[in-house]
Amino acid sequence: MSFNLKDILTPFTAWSRVVKEPVTIKDPFTREAAPRYRGFHDNDVQLCIGCGSCEAICENQAIDLVPIEGVEGIETKSGDSGLRPSIDYGRCCWCALCVDICTTDSLRLTNAYTWVDTDPDNFIFTPGVTPKDWYEKEEGWRKPGHGYEFYSHERVHMEELHADERKDSFIEFVKGYSAEQAKKEADRCVACGICTATCPAHMGIPEYIKAVRDDDMEHGMKILYETNPLPEICGRICTHKCEDVCSVGFKNGSDPLSIRWLKRYIADQIPADVDKYKDMLGTGEIAKNDKKVAIIGSGPAGLSAAHYLALLGYNCTIFEKLPQAGGMMRYGIPSYRLPYDQIDKDVDYILSLGVDIKYNVNVGTDITLEQLSKDFDAVYAGTGLHLGRSTRIPGSEHENVYQSVDLLRNIVTGAPVPVEKKVVVIGGGNVAMDITRSMARLQMEKFGEVNVIATSLEDEEHMPADREEVVEAREEGCTIIPGYGPQEVVITDGKVTGLRVWKCLSIFDETGAFNPKFDEADERIFEGDMVIESIGQGMDLSYLSEEIKSKIEFGPRGRILVNEDWQAKGLPWLFIGGDIIEGPDVIHGIANGHRGAQSIDKFLNEGR
Amino acid sequence: MINKFLGFKPDEKLLPSQTVTEDTEIDLSSHKYQKIWLGPNHPGVTGNMAIELTVQGTTVMRAKTHVGYLHRGFEKLIERRLFVQGFPTSIRMCVAEPDTNEYFIARSTEELSGYADAVPEYANWLRMLSLEMARLAGLLRGVPGQGGTFALGIGVQWGVYLRDLILDRFEELSGARVYHMYIIPGGVRGALPDGFKERMEDNLRDIDDFIIRIKKLMFHNSVFKQRAKGLAVITPEMVDKYGIVGTNARCCGVKRDVRKDNPYLYYDKLDFDPPTATDGDVYSRTWIRWQELIQTVDLIRQIMAKMPKKGDIRCKMPNVLNWKIPKGETYVRLESGRGEMGMYYVTDGSDKPRRINLRGPSYNHAISVLEHMLIGQDVADVHAIMVSLQTCPPEIER
Incomplete structure (x- = not known):
């Protein structure tokens, strides 16, 4: 091999670097990271609602939601799970997906990146709660913006009749979602479950929304009927307290999910066929017992109680003052919002479970409450606010x-x-x-x-x-x-x-x-x-005789006081529900009708 | 010559015959051979990989690559995660150039779910920028690193400093220095920060200077030339036989580059020509990478000049928590710093991938090619050969 003198001398030019300033950073611990750096977590715990989306998206399962009740200086609010994310830095990879999905924008990563500790357990901490000195740092990773979003903030538009078409007619003007629209809307759900906690009936909202995504209407109906026997009605006129707390709609400019319309979508997909309903919900054959329950009023509370009592095998008889079932749902809500055939669809199924209904019977005048208490094992009163x-x-x-x-x-x-x-x-x-x-x-x-x-x-x-x-x-x-x-x-x-x-x-x-x-x-x-x-509106309690009135207790504004089992205080056989206790709205009636049914079951089985 | 000077007469019977091939018989019980484990914990090995060497004197008679020291089942881990959760794991499959794997996950899911054309233009340019920056960071370590295998350590110091500057740019662009987690299904995770181009241009000027200095240090260096020239030659015949790709193929005149042959992103809008050489030895492989260094700097300048000033960084996609992809399969490939890489991605209609398979160039380079080329070489050159093939063990054990 030949040696070239140039090749021997040229590498020595590297010595010219000896006179250059060194490039190393003398004190690396004070080096400020980039403004976008994904460092340690901070959480604005007052803003956070504990929806758990961070936990759901964490690919390392580093995030756990822990209760913050009792932590000084932190108050939970309405629509708040009372939980906050706690992070295990032994598992975290600082990918910041938790920040990107955060429904409230409360979670962020600061650009702090050095943390020395002798106790390994300290590396599991609750950002925003566990005191850390990096919370004051303003810089760090936040949601990038520029069209970057993990779920759509915009609700799928619901088609309605135009004002000119609807203003002279009582036909229903909300058209309902198509399958494509419903799936698109259902896709926005982050399944946090705050809606379920807020709903008076605690409906399994994320599950039935998942059923919409999976196009499994029968499964969806099963979930609806677990807690709510009036899905067609609730799908139209529910006061949707769930949507008020929906974490997807938490931020300004974000729409909550159309939970109510999605419920209506599921119910609308099933034809009004009682046998089909029974087949689907597995209620074709119910073993009957010999107990009898009288229900006063066929509003949401009465129907809900009748439904769940019938499923438990009780023989229910509803006494309705008016010529048709539905109470305020039929006689208080105009048909452009709630068409009568949809009320019939829900009611017919409940009646088909063996529930007897007597129309045009005014309890108090046609038959006394005392008589009912003798003829039946328990009485449920959901008489509503009709005055x-x-x-x-x-x-x-x-x-x-x-x-x-x-x-x-x-x-x-x-x-x-x-x-x-x-x-x-x-x-x-x-x-x-x-x-x-x-x-x-x-x-x-x-x-x-x-x-x-x-x-x-x-x-x-x-x-x-x-x-x-x-x-x-x-x-x-x-x-x-x-x-x-x-x-x-x-x-x-x-x-x-x-x-x-x-x-x-x-x-x-x-x-x-x-x-x-x-x-x-x-x-x-x-x-x-x-x-x-x-x-x-006020309640009409004229069906209570003076003798009964003397036995039960009344609270402020003439409301009957009930115990935690929805029994009138003083009269164990009388159960109360609906607008005269809570509300007024449909979903509260449905919820305490359900709970009333459970309490009646408990009451009638005591000692067995 | 030195032996003659010292009057040392080795026992010719103990030395291997002049031509050692794979067929040379080895009788371990003859006590003429020695087994040496190079790695897995060895500063000269590129990552956690071991080579079991059978040597006679200082001549390698047999080489066997052993892997399994860092197996964490990346592919399986991704198969058990939602589509959006895949990319933070994928980057572990190559630490030195993680952006390529992020791109695979993003591009595969986009193709299979029908969003491939929906990715905003701005995001695609940013993807290309981050891929080229990753290539540059790799080359800044790889080119002087080759000198390091011959104990020429000073170039490595220079290169690592400049690589750190590129990592600074990564830090402000993506929020992290090494595990960038920047390319996400649907787009990227951050727009170009203000003043980024100016700071990048400053760094590129430093790198321009470095390119000249490293040329003087390594390629006008008689020691480097003497050690690297003619060492571990890859012939054009070997390329298809062993599946050699990238700079390892281009060093012997086989011009293959996915960016040119099968352009992805906007590489067809860039003006570049992949360098080639003819000798196929360690020297020409290093020389090509040095030229690629120049080319990559130029590409980054071109990208920064041609990319739009602003735009959306991610297209509208389904809710990431509920995202399901219809049944399908795809193969996405690109040109990484080590050569052509690809990912085979299968979906079955659920919310997680059914199967993922990464085809990294190191699989062939570090196993079949390396085992073949080490035979007959001197023990002192083993590191140099391994580094010249740019092996990356995590790619082998995904």
């Missing part, structure tokens, strides 16, 4: 001042409903919206134009009605003017001509009691030929 409440303002006793519950019932039974050219509705709740929109439809039928004004004490933000109800009412031509308190029904020459209102400044006083304050200077008169009051 309208009056504002008791001057002029409210005029014959052209109506109660919304009465009018809504008359619309269903076919009794004459007075419709005037100009209508004023007092109230800002869902029932007020129901009567407002029903009156608008009746006006369209009669006059071809809508002129309804609805007013509420609460301002726009605090109106108790569902937001979409207010929006849809406006779309249909109704005028909603929130924030005014009624002072007087204006009567001219013996006729109602309007409602005088004052601007409402506050509704509750410092003690939290109902004591509205008005600005008298801001006075308006809403013109109207009739006024409808819709400020809430």
Whole structure:
């Protein structure tokens, strides 16, 4: 091999580096990591709701959700599981998928990266709770943005009839999801289960949403019926407390899942065939026992109790005052929101389980409660709130001042409903919206134009009605003017001509009691030929005889007190549920109907 | 010559015959042979791998590659995880150049779920940038590392410093220095930070300077030349027989490069020509990698100039927790720093992959090629040959 002198000398040029400044960092421990560095975890525990998405996505199972109850300085809130992520740094690989999926954006990685400790157990810690000095660092890994999201924040749009098409008709205007839409919507679920905890009936929401994704409607129905025997109804008019706490919709600009519409989607896929239902739910043959239970009222609580008692083999008889089953669901909710055939679909199945129902029987007059207690082993009362409440303002006793519950019932039974050219509705709740929109439809039928004004004490933000109800009412031509308190029904020459209102400044006083304050200077008169009051309903407990009343206990505002088994305090055979105890809404009725059934079962089996 | 000078006369009977081949008979009971284990814990071995050498004198008579020292079942681990959870595990299959494996997982899932065309353009450019940066980081260690196997340590110091600068850029782009976890199904996990291009250009200028210095240090170096030239020659005939890819194939004139032959991402929009050599020895392999160093720096400059200024970094995809991919299979390949790599990916309609198989170049290079080429070589050259093949043991035991 030949030696080239150049090849021997050239490598010595490396010596030129001797005079260069060294490139090493003298003190590596103070080196600041990049602003995006994936270092140690921090969690804003006040913002975090403990949804557990971080735990679900952690590929190393490094994250466990631990209870934080009792930790000083941390309060859990509504829609909060009460858990917070704890991380095992023996397993963590700092991939930050937990940050990227975090539904509340509370979890982040700081750019701190050195931690020395002598106790290995310390490396399992709860970010945000265990004190660490890196929480003050602002920099570190957060969600990247720029179109980067792990689930869609946008709800799949629900098709509805246009306001022009629906405002003169009582046909259902929410069209329901197609299979493709339902699957797309169901895909957004992170299965945190906060909805299940919040739902009064504790429905298995993530499971039935999974059934939608898997296109397994029969399985979905089974899950629905485990806790809720009225899926068609609830799928339309439930107050969806689950959606209020849905972690997917937690952030501003994020929509919660359409849990209610997905429930409706499942129920809608099964045809109205009682035998098919029985086949699917495995309720074809139920072993009957010899116990009898009387149920007063066929509303959600009564039907729910009847369903679960029938499944347990009890012989149930429902006593219904009105000619058809459903209670407020049929006689209080307009059919454009809840069509009657859907009520029948749910009710028919419950009745097919061997539940007997007697229509047009008024307990208290046609048959006494004492008689029921003798004929039956237990009595369940879910009689609901069917009496309208009056504002008791001057002029409210005029014959052209109506109660919304009465009018809504008359619309269903076919009794004459007075419709005037100009209508004023007092109230800002869902029932007020129901009567407002029903009156608008009746006006369209009669006059071809809508002129309804609805007013509420609460301002726009605090109106108790569902937001979409207010929006849809406006779309249909109704005028909603929130924030005014009624002072007087204006009567001219013996006729109602309007409602005088004052601007409402506050509704509750410092003690939290109902004591509205008005600005008298801001006075308006809403013109109207009739006024409808819709400020809430009261219960009609006239079926309780004086003797029974003397035995049971009453709480504030005349509510019957019940124990944890839903038994009236003082009368063990009388079980109470529905709006007269909780609510008012459908899902609470269904929930305590279910629990009432379990309690009756426990009561009738005691000592066996 | 030295033996003659010292008057030393070795016992010719104890030395191997001049030509040692795979067929040379070895009688271990003759006491003429010795077994040496090179690795698994040896600073000269690239990763946890061992070579069982049978030597006579200092001549290697037989070589056997042993693996199994770092087997963690990466493929099986990924098969038990959701599609989105795959990439943090995949990067363990090659620590030096992890981005390639992230790309495989992302690209395979996108192809099988029908999102391959939905990935935003900006994200694809960023993917290419991170792949080239990973190649550059690998070369900055690999080129001077070859000198290191001949005890030329100074170049390694220079290279590792510059590699650290590239890791700094990785740190600000992806949030980590080594395990970047940057390429995710649907796109990437971060836009280009402000001022990134300027800082990168500063680093590239340092690397330009380094390229000249390392040329003087290694390629105008009589010792390096004497040791590397003619050592462990790969002939064009061996390429197909052993499945040799990448720089190991290009060193003997077989011009194969997936970026050119089967362009992926936007490599067809870049102007480059893979370098080749003819000799096929350790020297020419190193020489090609040095030229690739120049080329990679140029490619990064081209990418930074051609990529869009901004855009979305990930396309809209199903909820990652509920993501199911229809039944199907695909093979995704790319040109890594060590040559063509590929991943076979099978899905069965569930939320996890049915089967994953990574085809890394080291499987052939470190087992069949290395075992073949070590025969007849001097023990002192074993490291050099192994490093020149750019073996990466985690790729063998996935």
